[in-house]
Amino acid sequence: MSTKGSVVLAYSGSLDTSCTLLWLKEQGYDVIAYLANIGQKEDFEEARKNALKFGAKKVFIEDVGREFVAEFIWPAIQSSALPCIACKQMEITQWKGAKYMSHSTTGNGNNQVQFELICYSLAPQIKVIAPWRMPKFYNQLKGRNDLMEYAKQHRIPIPVTPKNSWSMDENLMHISYEAGIPENPKNQDPAKAPNTPDILEIEFKKGVPVKVTNVKDGTTHQTSLELFMYLNEVVGKQGVGCIDIMENCFIGMKSRGIYQAPASTILYLAHLDTKAFTMDQEVRKIKQGLGLKFVELVDTGFWYSPECEFVCHCIAKSQEQVEGKVQVSVLEGQVYILGQESPLSLYKEEPVSMNAQGDYQPIDATGFININSLRLKEYHRLQSKVTAK
Incomplete structure (x- = not known):
């Protein structure tokens, strides 16, 4: 019987999240698995079956692809940035009245910070369980090899092997490969x-x-x-x-x-x-x-x-x-x-053309240059006095 309450886990069916699910259950939590479909090519029904098989009390799967593009990717494009789930996970956490949320990101990267700061912003009362920062977890499961052995012992199906142990995260915006040998077996050459x-x-x-x-x-x-x-x-x-x-x-x-x-x-x-x-x-x-x-x-x-x-x-x-x-x-x-x-282009061909003068008068540049040179002349006049001393 669970004595610690419910925890909503960000779950993907990967090696890390599958082992985290089982470990949380072993610690006495009722685990609610949350899967966000943000464009990854994944068998979600198979992931649902596995989550239930390995102890999840409930499984929620949401298609948030449109929201991910419109509310997260487009602002990134507008900002010229080249670098959702936590937000929707918090909705499930509050809806189910859970006291805890959890993730399986490691204790040395940015993902843990991103997950938790968003959670605390939206629900300050929530407590986060981060197994990779808990000695009881990381002393038992020291790395991906230990995770694979743990998964093997509990017959958890996983997509990685000791020879191909990198971590792959996929969504609409990108696919990332990290851990193990950081190589990309699916890259289009x-x-x-x-x-x-x-x-x-x-x-x-x-x-x-x-x-x-x-x-x-x-x-x-x-x-x-x-x-x-x-x-x-x-x-x-x-x-x-x-x-x-x-x-x-x-x-x-x-x-x-x-x-x-x-x-x-x-x-x-x-x-x-x-x-x-x-x-x-x-x-x-x-x-x-x-x-x-x-x-x-x-x-x-x-x-x-x-x-x-x-x-x-x-x-x-x-x-x-x-x-x-x-x-x-x-x-x-x-x-x-x-x-x-563009109907709103600020570019006009005439002022910069070598074939037409347009409404720009070249003589105007003389005054512009003279005004801007005043500061430079004064600076170098003072510099000459300093070096003469």
């Missing part, structure tokens, strides 16, 4: 991609993608989830968006991760191009700084903080005129911008 390009036209309004058209066959995709999944498929087969990076963890360590993010990569580049034509240069400078701050806040779990709310509001304001169409070609791992148009 750009050299093996089709030898003909795909030509796509991407339309933005207020900095958000609203339509994707395949120029070759004329097919269009307009809903947020539909167009994002389409770009993942078409751009992914061309080997675009494979990233190998060394990351700085919030707690001070470095970790290496390999990512596949085809749709995010092409939208990032197309958004940059549209922004260059439509955003005032001084606003763009400020927005670039805000974009870096947004990345930092999201990566360290401060999505629901007052500062992140403020930054998101400012970024959204900067995107009001980011509207237009960008035509891109994707081929063998590369993205090529072919052209762009």
Whole structure:
């Protein structure tokens, strides 16, 4: 009989979450498993059966793909950021009256911080059970080899082996590979991609993608989830968006991760191009700084903080005129911008043309240069006095 109450566990059916589920049950908790479908290719019914088989009292599976794209990925694209589940998990926790939530992220990365700060922001009274930070857990299960042995003893089906022990996390935005040998067995080798390009036209309004058209066959995709999944498929087969990076963890360590993010990569580049034509240069400078701050806040779990709310509001304001169409070609791992148009473009050909003077008077530059040189002249006049002493 359970004596400790209910705990809602973020569950995926992976090695880590399966072992965590069983371990929590052994500690006397009633485990409620929560699975969020955010685009990963997974047999959810099989995961449900396994969760129940290994002790979950209840299993909840939610399709939050549309919400993930519209409320999380689009703000990341607007901010030019290249880096849901916890939020929905907290809804289940509160709905079922559970006192605890749990996750199986390790004690040395950013995921634990992201999960828990979001939980405490939305439900301050909740207590978090983080097994990987509990001596009783990590002294018993010291690493992935111990987890695999534990799973074998309890007949938990797992997708990894001692030779292929890396961790893979998949969602609509990206697939990441970490742990063990950080290699990517599913990566599309750009050299093996089709030898003909795909030509796509991407339309933005207020900095958000609203339509994707395949120029070759004329097919269009307009809903947020539909167009994002389409770009993942078409751009992914061309080997675009494979990233190998060394990351700085919030707690001070470095970790290496390999990512596949085809749709995010092409939208990032197309958004940059549209922004260059439509955003005032001084606003763009400020927005670039805000974009870096947004990345930092999201990566360290401060999505629901007052500062992140403020930054998101400012970024959204900067995107009001980011509207237009960008035509891109994707081929063998590369993205090529072919052209762009925008009804709100700040670019005018006449003032910068060498063939027409337009309404710009070149003589005006003389006064501009003289005014800006005053500061430099005065600085160097004083410097000459200092060096003469």
